[in-house]
Amino acid sequence: MTAVVLCRLVFAGLLLFFVPLVAFAVDPVPLPVINFGIESSSDPDRVSVTLQILLMLTILTLAPAILMLMTSFVRIIIVLGFLRQALGTMQQPPNQIIVGMALFLTFYIMTPTFTEVNRVALQPYLANEITTQQALENASKPMSEFMLKHTREKDLALFVHFSGAERPRNKSEVDFFTIVPAFVISELKTAFEMGFMIFIPFLIIDMVVASTLMSMGMMMLPPAMISLPFKLILFVLVDGWNLVMSSIVRSFVER
Template sequence: MNRIFLAIGAVLLFVSPHLFAESGALSAVTVTTNAGGDQEYSVTLQVLAFMTALSFLPAMLILMTSFTRIVVVMSILRQATGLQQTPSNQVINGIALFLTFFIMAPVFERVNETALQPYLNEEMTITQALEKGKKPMMEFMLAQTRLKDLETFLEIANIQVDTPAEVPITVLIPAFVTSELKTAFQIGFMIFIPFLIIDLVVASILMAMGMMMLSPMIVSLPFKLMLFVLVDGWNLIMGSLANSFGL
């Protein structure tokens, strides 16, 4: 519902500026061009753009950072252990969120230094700040994106580039998400194998003892939890996820 209201507000503000003329607010809704040829937007338009962008922040957080890989691996881990509701979705999302902040901290610091602070100090326009701010994010995504995935989406978009740095962000984001999903499933596969072996061993023992009516999942669950705790599984998972991004 909030997205609908924001979209309506944007349409009214950009398409019908005469609505503000009688109240004298038209002067606050302006777009000017400076001496360098860059467009400068009034504070009203900047605030409206920022409020509209808030609705896209969840998608940006999920698809342009390390969040996707982390939350997928955590979900596979929960499935592998046989615990359907533990940890809960809120805990998994919380772990993925704060681990994302930890992994992305150097990138966010560069965005703050090169784009946000100069813009707040009125040293550059919002357009220049956006151009400066997206470079660290694109460098991070390029470092995690497989060349095959990048070539696939470049071919679909019918775009030719000489270097990876010239790839448009509209092509880079889907290629990055595809690579992240593949990496997350590879990590999840390696996590699943030890727990699957325990399930097979327990199922074989129960069948040899003639206990075919007893679910192997119930018997193997304590052993899987014990194995995970003994090898300090949470430490290994968190450390492996952080190291997979080159930290």
């Protein structure tokens, strides 16, 4: 009797499962279809709007590279990465915190430059006072001024030489696409110099702890495990985050 009841329950369950599937197959739910294509148009305004949309999509695609290579983001993220490695805290702070902190600090430092770009390029363009080409030229000038301010002449001369162009009489004559790589390698050098200075006090603590453990005969005990609390307490006592952030901001503001 129990086997018969069990078989009926199984059969009822199969019906409940398959009947909706059969009904769905008989009367399928209509799905929306999106078509992409290229059509001819005699309306200049429609062609202009289409080109503007393509240009905006291109700019959005290149936005991460623009943010990383033409702003203070490179120096900040590298210095914070060196700081975490010098502390020996592995994944603390997490990558999300490091990147988020670098982004907000980048916006803080770049606010005057972005404000100028908005004033001379974005707002006139939105008001249809200038063309797209003029907007790009106006936007490149404040960015070029910022990058030239933090680019070493040696790095700039290197890429001017590689470009094969005539030697510019002043920095304002340097091509925008020559400034960007020179600015990047200058930022990398500056970030590594700051990272070296950050490493020195923590390296001294590691050496002292390693020497102490060796003199006590505790050679099997990892020095990093013992030195980590000392490095953390030193960093907290000297208000390390304030010192690091102030050094980063001053390296851009007071130059």
